[in-house]
Amino acid sequence: MIPTRARLADLAAEAGVSTATVSRVLNDKPGVAESTRAAVLAAVQALGFQTEPEQSDGEGLIAVMIPELANPSFAAFANQLALVLTAAGRQMILCTAGPGGTSEEQYLDELLGVEIAGIISVSGSPADSLASHEHYQRLIDAGVPAVFINGYASTVDGAFFSCSDAEAVTISVAHLRSYGHERIGLAVGQLRYQPSQRKRAAFLAQGFDESSVVSTFFTVEGGQAAAARLIDAGHTAIICGSDVMALGAIREAHTRGLDVPGDVSVVGYDDTPLMAFTNPALTTVRQPVPAMAQAAVGALLTAIRGLPTDRAEMLFHPDLIIRQSTGPVHAR
């Protein structure tokens, strides 16, 4: 019973309100003044409204916000989103917004001047507990829908698609325990980021201690520093928050003359394309990038048509890819 986007605009013009407000009224959402609601309903009565969606997805670019492309996981998402958007006949603007460059907010402010039909945010500000999400809500209120990959914020009216960090940790722990490991450590990036928080919580829920969690950065050097502390503390296995961190953890083990997995087992996260070629080939947890990209684009195109989308967070199940960086525990 939701009108198409064009129809929303007609109703908004008639009622003298934004299309977002019309949408809120038609979807019976809170936060609309009674007088406004009455004006929108009067407009509906005057104009009627169309219940069938138009088939066209309309015009306008899709902006994809991504922290950077040097991280192979982000490059994989960007590549897949480009493929799916292209197949849907849409062009994407890729904005690499993050620390050290243009902020997401600056980009979004700039984009208000360009015809943007919708936004896909990958590991964006909703994933950062220190960041504001107001800029997204502002755009959404202006009629530009947004969907979010790997970042959830209950205060934003978007659709959310995340890989389950909790399950990633659970299957990693189960795999290492099957090899006899008991001293397992977790190496994650900064705890301001949701995936770090979620992995930590799932790890502690497995009966491990706070002292077995080290938070550094999602980089090779971050993984190396975290592994140094975890190995010093006697851990025989390390679960990492990203493949790149895992490569750093392996480097630290090698630097100490330790064998992986003979002395230390290492599990990554992401399964970015080249992990089968590392030394040793990395056991890691694969994010289902194609499925997540497809779902996010589908939801965004639905929202662009003015149809309602589910605001619940969709959690995708990761797969454990067992290669050569994990093995039976040895007494060191």
Added chain:
Amino acid sequence: MIPTRARLADLAAEAGVSTATVSRVLNDKPGVAESTRAAVLAAVQALGFQTEPEQSDGEGLIAVMIPELANPSFAAFANQLALVLTAAGRQMILCTAGPGGTSEEQYLDELLGVEIAGIISVSGSPADSLASHEHYQRLIDAGVPAVFINGYASTVDGAFFSCSDAEAVTISVAHLRSYGHERIGLAVGQLRYQPSQRKRAAFLAQGFDESSVVSTFFTVEGGQAAAARLIDAGHTAIICGSDVMALGAIREAHTRGLDVPGDVSVVGYDDTPLMAFTNPALTTVRQPVPAMAQAAVGALLTAIRGLPTDRAEMLFHPDLIIRQSTGPVHAR
């Protein structure tokens, strides 16, 4: 003595021709009818023209054309271009145009409807001897300048920035010869691509035979297939057209129970970020991505200001990064 872009537009309107035509006349380029030239010069006489460039880079998005982001070399260029463009206050549209997706030409046709200030093409159609470049010249004629990374076409009015494929091969051969290798093979992607042609020519110039060149695809599987043929033919060292091909070549050697570099030495090309972590760590030739991105963006912003840019191809010197995939020749 070149007017600014705004001034170009004034002259074009006065003369009833395109800004590109005005530019050709003012730069004394061929291909303009005498009557048109006279009309432009009359407009110059009537309006005068400004000789100092404006300082502003103006508005409009920069479109970056790149074949795909799954290839880490292309991701590295995209990431670096995003950094440099952001620092220059410009937003980029990243278009992944290539086989199996939207073609470059389709993208460019679409982009004619959006306000695009300029185009950066990475390994685009000028690098493909089977592709047409007309779409670029059409845009350039419409006043949208283009610069090209790793693809040169003498028929396009752009600026060109390439890593020297010839030098990459020369330094790879010298390195392998210093280890005593004489049976050296070259594995490249399809010969329709300029980098393949250039590497092949440089390789043959080093005294090697046609039979030591295998052309497949720029993928892991392409490298694996090429290595199979080169190893069968008794080569002790393989120079690959990309890092990803080199990983395939190493996989082929490992599949046969051969040691790298004990039995076969392998050299890559690109030095994408994770090559220090492969098994064995890859000896490869590094493209100077930051310098190339900086130069290309600089030239594009210069062209956007209406200033002349050099059309010669700038060749950047690559560095050989020696790791563990190359070593002394052994009799097999």
